[in-house]
Amino acid sequence: xxxxxxxxxxxxxxxxxxxxxxxxxxxxxxxxxxxxxxxxxxxxxxxxxxxxxxxxxxxxxxxxxxxxxxxxxxxxxxxxxxxxxxxxxxxxxxxxxxxxxxxxxxxxxxxxxxxxxxxxxxxxxxxxxxxxxxxxxxxxxxxxxxxxxxxxxxxxxxxxxxxxxxxxxxxxxxxxxxxxxxxxxxxxxxxxxxxxxxxxxxxxxxxxxxxxxxxxxxxxxxxxxxxxxxxxxxxxxxxxxxxxxxxxxxxxxxxxxxxxxxxxxxxxxxxxxxxxxxxxxxxxxxxxxxxxxxxxxxxxxxxxxxxxxxxxxxxxxxxxxxxxxxx
Amino acid sequence: xxxxxxxxxxxxxxxxxxxxxxxxxxxxxxxxxxxxxxxxxxxxxxxxxxxxxxxxxxxxxxxxxxxxxxxxxxxxxxxxxxxxxxxxxxxxxxxxxxxxxxxxxxxxxxxxxxxxxxxxxxxxxxxxxxxxxxxxxxxxxxxxxxxxxxxxxxxxxxxxxxxxxxxxxxxxxxxxxxxxxxxxxxxxxxxxxxxxxxxxxxxxxxxxxxxxxxxxxxxxxxxxxxxxxxxxxxxxxxxxxxxxxxxxxxxxxxxxxxxxxxxxxxxxxxxxxxxxxxxxxxxxxxxxxxxxxxxxxxxxxxxxxxx
Amino acid sequence: xxxxxxxxxxxxxxxxxxxxxxxxxxxxxxxxxxxxxxxxxxxxxxxxxxxxxxxxxxxxxxxxxxxxxxxxxxxxxxxxxxxxxxxxxxxxxxxxxxxxxxxxxxxxxxxxxxxxxxxxxxxxxxxxxxxxxxxxxxxxxxxxxxxxxxxxxxxxxxxxxxxxxxxxxxxxxxxxxxxxxxxxxxxxxxxxxxxxxxxxxxxxxxxxxxxxxxxxxxxxxxxxxxxxxxxxxxxxxxxxxxxxxxxxxxxxxxxxxxxxxxxxxxxxxxxxxxxxxxxxxxxxxxxxxxxxxxxxxxxxxxxxxxxxxxxxxxxxxx
Numbered sequence: 001x002x003x004x005x006x007x008x009x010x011x012x013x014x015x016x017x018x019x020x021x022x023x024x025x026x027x028x029x030x031x032x033x034x035x036x037x038x039x040x041x042x043x044x045x046x047x048x049x050x051x052x053x054x055x056x057x058x059x060x061x062x063x064x065x066x067x068x069x070x071x072x073x074x075x076x077x078x079x080x081x082x083x084x085x086x087x088x089x090x091x092x093x094x095x096x097x098x099x100x101x102x103x104x105x106x107x108x109x110x111x112x113x114x115x116x117x118x119x120x121x122x123x124x125x126x127x128x129x130x131x132x133x134x135x136x137x138x139x140x141x142x143x144x145x146x147x148x149x150x151x152x153x154x155x156x157x158x159x160x161x162x163x164x165x166x167x168x169x170x171x172x173x174x175x176x177x178x179x180x181x182x183x184x185x186x187x188x189x190x191x192x193x194x195x196x197x198x199x200x201x202x203x204x205x206x207x208x209x210x211x212x213x214x215x216x217x218x219x220x221x222x223x224x225x226x227x228x229x230x231x232x233x234x235x236x237x238x239x240x241x242x243x244x245x246x247x248x249x250x251x252x253x254x255x256x257x258x259x260x261x262x263x264x265x266x267x268x269x270x271x272x273x274x275x276x277x278x279x280x281x282x283x284x285x286x287x288x289x290x291x292x293x294x295x296x297x298x299x300x301x302x303x304x305x306x307x308x309x310x311x312x313x314x315x316x317x318x319x320x321x322x323x324x325x326x327x
Numbered sequence: 328x329x330x331x332x333x334x335x336x337x338x339x340x341x342x343x344x345x346x347x348x349x350x351x352x353x354x355x356x357x358x359x360x361x362x363x364x365x366x367x368x369x370x371x372x373x374x375x376x377x378x379x380x381x382x383x384x385x386x387x388x389x390x391x392x393x394x395x396x397x398x399x400x401x402x403x404x405x406x407x408x409x410x411x412x413x414x415x416x417x418x419x420x421x422x423x424x425x426x427x428x429x430x431x432x433x434x435x436x437x438x439x440x441x442x443x444x445x446x447x448x449x450x451x452x453x454x455x456x457x458x459x460x461x462x463x464x465x466x467x468x469x470x471x472x473x474x475x476x477x478x479x480x481x482x483x484x485x486x487x488x489x490x491x492x493x494x495x496x497x498x499x500x501x502x503x504x505x506x507x508x509x510x511x512x513x514x515x516x517x518x519x520x521x522x523x524x525x526x527x528x529x530x531x532x533x534x535x536x537x538x539x540x541x542x543x544x545x546x547x548x549x550x551x552x553x554x555x556x557x558x559x560x561x562x563x564x565x566x567x568x569x570x571x572x573x574x575x576x577x578x579x580x581x582x583x584x585x586x587x588x589x590x591x592x593x594x595x596x597x598x599x600x601x602x603x604x605x606x607x608x609x610x611x612x613x614x615x616x617x618x619x620x621x622x623x624x625x626x627x628x629x630x631x632x633x634x
Numbered sequence: 635x636x637x638x639x640x641x642x643x644x645x646x647x648x649x650x651x652x653x654x655x656x657x658x659x660x661x662x663x664x665x666x667x668x669x670x671x672x673x674x675x676x677x678x679x680x681x682x683x684x685x686x687x688x689x690x691x692x693x694x695x696x697x698x699x700x701x702x703x704x705x706x707x708x709x710x711x712x713x714x715x716x717x718x719x720x721x722x723x724x725x726x727x728x729x730x731x732x733x734x735x736x737x738x739x740x741x742x743x744x745x746x747x748x749x750x751x752x753x754x755x756x757x758x759x760x761x762x763x764x765x766x767x768x769x770x771x772x773x774x775x776x777x778x779x780x781x782x783x784x785x786x787x788x789x790x791x792x793x794x795x796x797x798x799x800x801x802x803x804x805x806x807x808x809x810x811x812x813x814x815x816x817x818x819x820x821x822x823x824x825x826x827x828x829x830x831x832x833x834x835x836x837x838x839x840x841x842x843x844x845x846x847x848x849x850x851x852x853x854x855x856x857x858x859x860x861x862x863x864x865x866x867x868x869x870x871x872x873x874x875x876x877x878x879x880x881x882x883x884x885x886x887x888x889x890x891x892x893x894x895x896x897x898x899x900x901x902x903x904x905x906x907x908x909x910x911x912x913x914x915x916x917x918x919x920x921x922x923x924x925x926x927x928x929x930x931x932x933x934x935x936x937x938x939x940x941x942x943x944x945x946x947x948x949x950x951x952x
Contacts, residue, residue, distance in 0.1 A: 019356075059852055062756075083861070091858035098856075103849040107948055108871050118857045153947040169857060464645075465652040468932045470890035473908065473924045477660050480912050480920070484664050564775055568894060571777050572909065590781050597789055607778035614773035622769070 005032040005072075006209050007056070007177055012069035014048075014055045021281040025051040025064065027233035030307075033177065033226075038203065038210040040220045040241075042256070043230035046277055049213045050099075052230070053179050056211075057096055058086060074176070092122040095170030099182040101162035105154040111138075111165055112150035115172065122173045137168040141198060160191035164198065171202055178202070181213045196222060217260045221245065226313075229253050232278055232288040235307055239314030249316040251293050287319070295320055349549070349628075356627035363623025366616035373613055377423030386414035400601050407601040409589070419605055422581035426610075429497055429576070430563040436501035437562075438555050441508025442547070446539050448509065449516030460513070463506035471503050475565060478502070479574030493576050496569065500562045511554060515547045549628045556621035560614045567610050583610045639940055646936040653928045654704070658697045661921050704925070710918035714911070719922040722907065727926075729799065730896065730903030733819060734888040737826035741884070745831050749838025750873070754865055756843060764835065772832035776891065779828065780898040783821050794821055797900035822892075822899050829891050830884065837880065841873040848872070878942050882934030886927050 014026035025048045033039045041049040054060045056071050058078065071078040073094070078086065090096075098104045105114055115137065116130035125133060131150065138146035141164040154162060163183060170178055180199065184192035196219065203210055212223055220227055220241070228238040229252065237250040248254045255273040275292035287293070290300040299319050307317040357363055400407045406415035448459040466474075478499045487495060519525060520543070528538050563583075569575030570584025578585055589595040589602035596603065691699070703710070709719040752764040788796035795801065795818050806814055845851065846869050854868040855861075893905035900906070904923055911919035 057856060059855055061847070087858045087860060089858065090856055096853075096856040098849060098853065100849055104853045106850040106854065106868050106872070108875065108946065109868075117854075117859060117863075121858060121860075155948050166853070169853075461648060461652060464649050465656055468649055468653045468935070469657065469924060469928045470886060470931060472890045472893055473920075473927055476893075476908070476912055477657075477920065477924060480915075480917075481660065481663055484915075560773065564773075567775050568777060571775075572894070572897075572912075574912065584775075587777065587781075590777075596781070596785070600785070603781065607775065607781070610775050611770075611773055611778060614775070615769055618769050618773050 006035050006037075006074060007211070008032040008070070008072040009052075009056065010070040010072070012052065012055060012071065013067040014051055014060060014064055015067050016061075016064045018063065018281065020279075023280045024233050024283060025280060026055055029069075029230070029233075029235055031228055031235065031238060033209050033211055035176075036203070036207050036209055037225050038212060038223050039226045039228065040212045040214060040224035041228045041230055042214060042217065042220055044215060044277055046280075047230045048233040048280075049215075049230050050181050053096075053181050053211060053213050056179065057090060057094065059096075088122070091118040091169075091175075092173045093175055094177045094179060095173070095175040097163070097166050097170050097178065097180040097183045100186050101159050101166055102154075102186070104166055105162060107154055110151050110153055111157070115150070115165065115169055118169060118172055133172065134168070137172055138165070141165075141168050142194075159187050160194065163187060163191075163195055167195070167198060167202070171206060171208075174206055175208055177209045177211065179211045179213075182215070183212075184216070184219065185214070192219075199223070217256060229256070232283070233280060234288065234304070235315075235317065236289065237314075237316045237318075238307075239311075243311070243314050247314075249310060249314075249321055250289075250318050251295055251320075252289050353549075353624070353627045357623055360623040360626065362619050363627075366619040366623070369612065369616045370620065373423060373609075373616075374427065377420050377427055380420040381417060381424075384414065384417040384420065386417045399599075406605050407599070409602055410595070415586075415601060415605060418581045418586060419583075419609060422583050422586055422606065423609070425493060425576060425580060425582045426563055426566060426584070427613075429493055429500070429566045429582070430559045433497040433500035433504065433562045433566075434555050434558045436497060437504035437508055437558055438551060440501060441505040442512050442544060442551060444505065445509035445512025446516055446544055446547075449513035450520065450535070450539055450543065456513070459509065463509050466502070466506045467510075471565065472568065474503055475499060475569055476572075476574065479569055479572075483574065489577050489580055493580065493582075496566060496575050500565055503565070504558055504562065508551075508554060508558070511550065512544075512547055515550060516543050519543055519546055553621055553625045553628065556617060556624060560617040560621070563610065563614055563617075583607075635943060638943055642936060642939055646932055649932050650929065653932065654701060654925060655697060657921060657924055657928065658700060659693075661917055662693050662696070664917060709922040709925070712911075712916055712919045714914045714916040714919070719918055722919065723904065723922065723926065726902060726904045726907050729901065730889060730892055730905060733822050733826060733901065733903065734885060734892060736819070736823045737830065737888055738884055740823065740827045741831050741834055742881075744827070745834035745838055746874075749835045750842050750865070750870065752835075753839045753842035754846065764839075768832045768835050770832075771828050772836075774828065776825070776829055776894045777898060780821075780825055780895050783825060784898070787821060797898070799902055818901075822895055822901055825895050826888055826892055829895075830888060834877075834880065834884075837877050838873065841877060842869060845869045845872045875942065875946050878945065879938040882936075882938030883931065886930040886934060889927055889930070 009032065010030050012026055012029045013024070016023040016025050027048070029048075029052055031039065041052060043049045051060060051064070055066050056078065058066070060066070066079060069079070073089070078089070081089075105111070112131060112134055115134035116125075116127065119125045119130040119133055120127065123130075135146045135150055138149055143149055143161060143164055149157070149161075157165070167183075178199075183199070184195050187195065199210065199212075200223065202208065210223070212219070214220060224241045226238070227241050227244045229236050229244075229250065231252050237244070237248070237253045244253065245257070248257055252273070255271070258271040259273060273292055278288055278291070285303055286301040287304050290296050293300065297319060305317045305319050305322065307315050308322065309315045310321050395408050398408045406419065409415055409418070444459050444463075448456040482492060482495055482499075525538070525542065528542055533542075566575055566582065567584030567587070570577070570582045571587050573585070573588065576582040576585055578588075583606040586606040587603045589599070700710075707720055709723065711717075712719050712722055715722055748764050752758075752761040755761050784796050787794040797818075799818050800806070800811070800814050804814060846865070851864060851869055854864045859868075889904065892901075892903060893908055895901070896903045896905035897909045904926075908920060908923045911917070911923075
């Protein structure tokens with residue numbers, strides 16, 4: 001974990017301008033990813049984890065705006081780059097995989113036509129060579145009949161197949177970083193495992209780093225080196241994967257781990273965290289988790305706690321772990 | 328975030344809460360749309376002008392005064408006078424009554440026929456659906472204007488008196504208007520009936536009539552409102568075209584379309600533009616306003632476009 | 635796919651029959667005809683003529699007789715022009731066709747460009763201006779805009795002819811003739827284009843707006859493709875496909891939209907003949923042209939559905 005940081009996100013802020021007001025989807029988020037490291041961002045839906053990943057690629061919807069921060073990739077700030085430079089990076093140095101494989105491919109072009117695009121654009125391959133490479137990729141991803149698949153349209157393939165194609169597109173130019181935004185959420189459980197295996201193999205073979213967005217703690221346990229827990233647009237806790245499972249600190253992280261059912265352990269009822277995610281357009285000054293927290297103190301209602309390091313590489317944003325003075 | 332709140336709210340009081348909040352939201356969004364609001368005010372103004380305005384006019388509609396014929400606009404006759412010495416502004420207001428009434432009434436008729444047949448078609452499917460939809464297809468295959476021309480010709484052949492003609496024009500326009508509406512409502516009903524709340528009515532054992540009129544049609548209201556608005560614009564345009572050609576409302580009953588008939592006379596067309604430009608402009612402005620209002624309503628009602 | 639085409643074809647045949655029957659039925663409702671209104675004829679002569687034209691038989695029988703004739707290309711005989719309707723149609727339809735075709739080309743080119751541009755620049759000044767013109771164009775009564783244009787360009791500015799297809803008494807030939815007709819066509823084509831451009835621009839704009847929010851557009855961007863490739867390759871093809879269906883509606887729509895325009899500009903096309911036949915109670919002509927337009931719509935509709943199915947891989951491969 002001491003390797004040089006490949007991606008460094010600093011104080012990232014992304015807001016959405018809606019009818020109900022300004023939604024702070026990503027609120028002062030900082031983290032970094034080292035070479036060949038797998039970082040997982042976990043959190044409930046709507047906590048801003050997807051928007052964080054889209055902000056890195058600058059693919060957020062029109063109503064959103066990156067207000068502040070830095071996204072340094074290999075030492076260069078992406079947010080200060082021209083459109084042309086960004087395009088040279090996307091699909092080339094950074095590959096991205098999305099949640100919905102069924103809608104993420106263009107329905108009116110064949111698989112092949114869509115696979116060769118980045119190869120022609122970034123690696124400047126000829127059409128023929130690009131098709132050859134695409135066919136190799138399909139085979140590499142464990143899909144038989146690549147010469148047939150390449151001429152098929154997206155709607156003729158299953159979700160699992162399409163997600164493999166998406167991975168193929170993402171890795172086609174040997175990227176240094178792969179961002180996978182809930183890549184297994186829309187798939188069947190058996191397919192999920194296959195996709196995760198593929199991602200792990202790719203990481204080994206291509207020596208890439210992975211930023212994996214998920215809400216599934218099982219996926220985190222299998223894949224992550226480092227875990228970031230997000231809640232209501234903020235990072236509430238981050239640390240190495242073993243630390244997080246053995247010594248979770250934030251009440252929310254603890255709750256998440258408790259809410260996960262374990263095989264072989266029968267319980268009368270599953271643990272749930274009471275209450276709901278707050279409305280991101282109507283945030284108060286309090287700790288955003290305060291009204292769901294069983295350890296709530298007076299200070300929690302006054303000010304959101306800062307993210308502070310409690311042990312090596314492990315930080316938490318909670319007053320329970322600040323000095324006695326505050327308590 | 329708000330949808331979550333609504334969901335919880337809805338679960339407690341399923342039927343009553345939903346619609347007022349939808350209409351309230353729509354109104355709130357519509358108010359933000361400046362063009363739609365200007366259009367709405369212009370339309371209110373047109374209605375007042377047409378239905379209340381004549382009471383303030385010193386000129387009686389059909390009073391002819393040959394000595395005062397063909398005067399250009401002046402302080403006493405703001406829009407001048409026509410070949411019979413009638414005040415153009417007064418006639419324009421009276422014509423507005425006719426044209427607006429025809430537009431609205433034919434829309435109501437089209438909606439009633441279209442919504443009913445569409446709902447029945449989508450609800451019962453099978454043979455009923457087949458017959459109604461083929462009939463709609465057939466009527467939609469005959470282009471609107473030629474169809475209206477034929478009906479206009481029939482009207483003339485049957486020597487329908489001038490004062491009844493406008494009622495028949497309304498019916499004619501709704502004959503042309505209902506098929507598209509029926510198709511739309513049917514599509515909506517087909518997707519609505521697959522939804523859980525319709526399965527609930529099944530479990531409750533409600534009668535078909537109750538299902539259609541209390542559960543299905545009310546859910547198509549937002550869409551109907553938009554289409555109805557745009558339909559009025561279409562009806563006003565069709566009526567004016569027919570009347571301009573002498574096949575719709577005929578003099579002495581004034582309508583915006585038959586007032587423009589003046590332009591068919593070469594001298595009136597070249598030398599007396601005040602006879603035909605004001606009614607033309609009125610039709611244009613009214614129709615533009617209705618279209619803009621309808622578009623504003625569509626945006627306000629469609630949560631998908633919300634941003 | 636084959637089954638779909640066959641199904642759609644059968645549906646088309648049913649609608650063709652239904653439509654022809656409705657048209658025939660409407661005309662059968664007309665109490666008078668050219669013979670009744672011609673007062674110079676004696677009752678006996680009128681009866682003879684009616685028998686000659688088969689007007690004294692029951693309606694259903696007359697329908698099938700008429701339909702049989704239609705299949706043989708006999709659309710009836712124009713009582714006013716003293717000419718078969720088929721040859722009358724052939725004489726005038728091309729004048730309408732050329733105006734409609736030009737207007738169709740202009741409409742699609744302009745609508746496609748402005749629709750796409752205003753969609754990718756949603757809420758910009760350009761989008762505002764385009765939206766304004768779209769609504770104005772959709773709301774103009776055809777006769778009013780025609781008259782206004784004649785007044786402005788023909789009467790006040792005197793830069794364009796006020797009507798007709800050639801100058802009165804002109805006998806120019808060759809290139810001069812083409813130029814002259816072209817000059818006369820400017821206003822009619824402009825007006826037809828104006829009348830149909832609004833809704834089409836709107837379709838392209840809405841279609842494009844919907845498409846550029848799709849996941850696959852985000853994927854295309856994530857691949858690092860140039861914005862122009864994203865818009866014109868990935869988005870446009872998806873946005874155009876559903877609009878193809880409209881193309882088939884457009885041509886017959888332009889024909890019937892041209893009726894009033896042709897009348898006002900004195901353009902020798904089918905629309906003017908149609909209106910003329912209303913005032914002269916020359917119903918065989920009116921009936922034939924209505925049938926012609928309806929068939930054009932129905933067949934065009936069928937072709938559009940089939941083309942759409944052929945170009946959209948999601949339907950094609952079913």
